Amino acid sequence: MLDVSRHFFTPAEVKALLAKLAQYKFNKFHWHLTDDQGWRVEIKSRPELTSKGGFRDPALHNHDIMAAKRAADENDPTSLLPQDRLVSRDGKTLYGGYYTQDEIRDIVAYAASLGMDVIPEIDMPGHSLRIIESYPELSCSGRAVWGKDFSVPLCPGNDATIRFAKDVYKEIFGLFPYGYVHIGADEVEKSHWAACPKCQARKAEYGLADEHDLQDWFVKELENFCNENGKTVIGWDEIASKPEFSKDAVVQWWRPWAPATKENAVKNGNGIILCPNEFYYMDLAQNRNTLMKVYCHEPVDEILYGHEDQVLGVHGNLWTEYVTSFESVCDKLFPRMFAVSETAWSEPEKKDAADFNRRVIAHLEKLDECGWNYRIPDPDGFCDLNVFTDSAVVSVTVPFDGVVVRYTSDGSIPGPDSDVMDGPMTIKEDCILKIRPFTSSGIGGQTYTARWSVSDYAEPAFGCDSGAAYPEGCAAGLMTWRFDGKFPDCMALSSAAPDAEFVSETVVLPAEPSSDFGLMFKGYVRIPEDGIWSFYTYTDDGSVMTISGRTAVENDGLHSRDEKSGQVALRKGWHPVEIRYFDHGGGFMEAGFILPDGTRRPFTKEDLCYSEM
Template identity: 40%
Template sequence: MWKFLKLTGALCLLLQVTFAQKQRYPIIPYPQQLVPQTGEFVITPATRLVLPADPAPFLIETAQLELLLTQALGKPLPTADKAVKGAIIMRQNLALAGEEDYTMDVNPQQIVITAKAPTGFFRAVQTLRQLMPPIIEDAAAPDLKKIAIPAMQLKDHPTYGWRGMHLDVSRHFFSVAYLKKFIDLLALYKMNKLHLHLTDDQGWRIEIKKYPLLTSQGAWREFNNQDSVCMKKAVDNPDMAIDQEHIIQRDGKTLYGGFYTQEQMKDVIKYAAVRHVEIIPEIDMPGHMMAAIRAYPFLSCSGEIGWGKDFSTPVCPCNEATFTFAEDIFTEIAALFPSKYIHLGADEVEKTSWAASPACAATMKANNLKDVEELQSYFVKRMEKFFQSKGKVLIGWDEILQGGISPTAVLMYWRSWVPDAPVLAARHGNQVIMTPGNPLYFDGIPDRNSIYNVYHFEPVPKGLTAAEATHIIGAQANIWTEYIPSEKRADYMFMPRMTALAEVLWTHHADYNNYLQRLNEHYKRLDLLGVHYRLPDLDGFTEDNVFVDKATLSVQPPLTDMTIRYTTTGTIPDTASAILPKNFIINKPLTMKLAAFSPTGNRGDIYTLHYRQSDYLKATVVKDAFPGLQLDYYQGTFKSATKIKATADSSFRINNVIIPEGMGKGGGAFGAKLHGYINVPATGIYSFYLTCDDGGILYIDDQEVVNNDGWHAPFQKSGQVALEKGWHPLLVAFVEGGGGYMLKLEYSVNGGKLQPVPDAWLGAGK
């Protein structure tokens, strides 16, 4: 017994030490190697700063470190010519392998930072910054007397060279100030690429001096159907309100828009460069060009402007005037952006106008092109040759595989429903950047699974050899802004889940629980940086709740300084709303709204909770049930799970509430009904969580329990039902709109742990 107690005590001590170390080194992304040491180095205003022997190549980075310390301590540190006790020492180390590599040795006597190149020193400064207290981010805070940095031996380098974020400024526009804030966050978390989607159907956002109508006309629009959706949602969520600074009055019309002058963009590019972030411009061609075609109608094959079967009318690849226009555009873009990359887009091209064009028929015949797919490839390859003449490398979305890809183009993979695209490109020898819609489209509304899904993303697709995998140069997350109308909403959509991607791409070591504990230490810093991040999820309820006699709502704040406020009047909680008690008793039907608040007033998700009274639903007698469920498959397009057609095209058995791989050929649309029985082991209140991409509805005992209907990205919704022990009829109706699907059902009972529904609970009749 004594040995057991000693072992238990030792284990508890180990856990305490491990937890303390995680809080002691709250670095994201976590370094490749970090060996904790005892003690700490204390920085004071008397601490000396020793610059590299040849400081000239590192003037910007040393100035950044000096500025960081000056903001924290109130005055710059004195410098010394050589290493002295009590100093922060910066040394160049040519033996390090990469431009971003660095080391940091911290002991009670000194901090020694080494790097091969300026980028490595900059990454080291960001690590040191994260080890300092968050209050240093507040320029108005009192000066600190000292800053303790925990002792350690650290060696660090990135796993992937492309660690990116994409921002669409065409659908909704963002200010220069916001671009700089965005860049600051990328730099803090060691991301190094900003892919700016500058043009699309909804707006042209970059000045082109040779074609002034692109911005004088193409940068402005009347409110469209995407704006109206945002306005409707703004009634319940102020973050969905359109930023007023991008709305003007012109000729009696209300217009939305904006653009960057070339001088403004030069300023942003310079700002990014000193933070070691490379900006990659995207001018999307030949599709997504309606803003340009409206200004210059000669760009389409027959002057038409509008929409085809699926997408907008593209520019015409069969008129030389199109190539003159494109080359003029990219001449200015190549001169403006120093990046070696230019993104051509080349996705979602509506080719029906090409198929109907006599000029295109002649071009295809003259160039021995057999179909419009090869005609698109003809356009892309011709533009790539022009890019190369300007010293640039072409990037395109994965549709550039269709019709044939050149060996030098870079492919950006996004279509999750075409899993062989990155594999084929890598085997062909092309470099590949991974941006699959699930989980890296950050315009998808986040839920409790979003950070987990990003953190567990594997950049290298299955099926590649080690040699082929070297063509996967990294990944990025994309933010498409059709339904992101404000800077606050943009913050919410990408933070903090970008931090998970940063760790995947820099460290590539999976330690999710460790990461979550470190992330908790970052929220205060983000508050002080003015980031309107998404607060951690609240637990202890579902959206639709039931009670038999009464229910107790008990919500544990996931962060110690978080406040949860509520209303029962239908109004949105604000910082003046009542604080939720530790145990809130519900004994009558009720609708309430909850929201969490950070100390700076940043509001988290607004939860609407419905409570209704219910008896336990009686169990059903089921004899000789087969394990699993029956899945009825319905070929076709159904925009709602309630609209699935009457007759199934095929049926088979499955083990659980899942959609097997391979359904919906080629990423097509379909419907499914999964039905049978669920055998609950005890009488109780069961909470069910249904995650769908696209939509689904869960019914138990013919009652709707969770409605997650409609076409949308992966998202979880929840509901409760009171069940008597035993068998109950179960039905999940599911619809897929095309492009990749997900279906998952989880449960908890009487407020317990969330977990998958066991196979053993499910059965189908003979």
């Protein structure tokens, strides 16, 4: 799914993208053509939808303002609005664009030549601000404004709204030959309906109990019209909010926090398309672990076991509130869409993460050679916090030769003219480097901030030469304290009283953690030889690791799954280790060593012990 409402992409860009995705066995294109931020499909009976609704003032548009700020803050020209989408009108510069019906037909025919069906989405009754701006009489209050949670929707009590919807869909049916249309039906602000005489009259007319029933009535009205015209409807999983609903509609399940809609769809016998937000929303931020998170997700879960025949497919969504350029689209989609495709087409037991990673690199190299953008895999060879005793020799490694690593030492974000790090670099003084890889087309990837500081070796608490598995008086595992409650960060655990005390075999979450809690692990970690040792934590939410009283990893704060890394200079032996962690509502935790080749190795039972005294 490509959202062309929040930002517009040209017919040539859409066709290029479809051709690329077809190579990766995507065979449906869900085209999100309308939303509060722009109407992108020509409707001949309602020309103002595009003449007015296709354009906006970027200086007044929050998404555009934030994208421009990011372009400046992160030295990222791919966050700028492309010049060819700016037009001058009445002395103002407007942003936008739309597809003529001829352009739509051309793209649909091109998609067909690639073996790809196109599913248009015209989202109603919510996400309709651009309709209401041009046709204010179609909303309850006549005003195109935002409500408490979402934008004010169309007025389903008004017969003109129903006529409007049918007129629009009639033209859509003529443009898109595929048997499915997407009617949206998500995120509807219903508060205005409660105060609208027309909406209340509609409820009385059909004996509808509340505004949810009114929404269902509107959706059913649209669905009937689509069915009469030979189309099956797809809707976001809000259409499955009640156990009983249309058996013919296809449910697009996107909300991991609303499993009931998936259960309703299963029991009701509907077709289901899976795009769980946390995994298949391509607009979500990326980090070192995102690709594997997408790859390892298996969307057919216990709710769907035995009902696999109802699963029509999986689906990657790219919402473009903050995605302004085609380069940025590609940064979001590649390589994550490779992982979505492999999940779509592979039996779970045939998936192989290591082999996938190897193939991903080869395909990214191909994209690079063709001048396409992609998210550059994280360079290795440094941590977030690095130490050295006399000097450090830094060798940053990249996935393939096309990628160029540039750096600065003055705090600025590296640009295409910054110094190249093209071999081992010796560091002799404390410093902070900004390190950024660039594609061979010169597009900058993520910027990494790495600190180097001079350090001496920490001495161990116990030797490890005795031949015993653990020092005398110690046993396998880490002492662990659980703190129930909502903590703002790891440091807040210092002043809390523990609710439970137990021994953990290694650094893992308890089997049945409560939803808001903190953990503190204490014990010793075995360091097999003198050296600069690298560690990581990969957690949701925050974590902090200290070794021999020194900060090894600083990964604190509220965040989704994210990794931070750091180094400590350690003499051979057993060193005191403390790991703090806290979570708000659904956590994840992994911690361990980073090996010289960049491999992350979680702590094992052999690495850890605690004092029984």
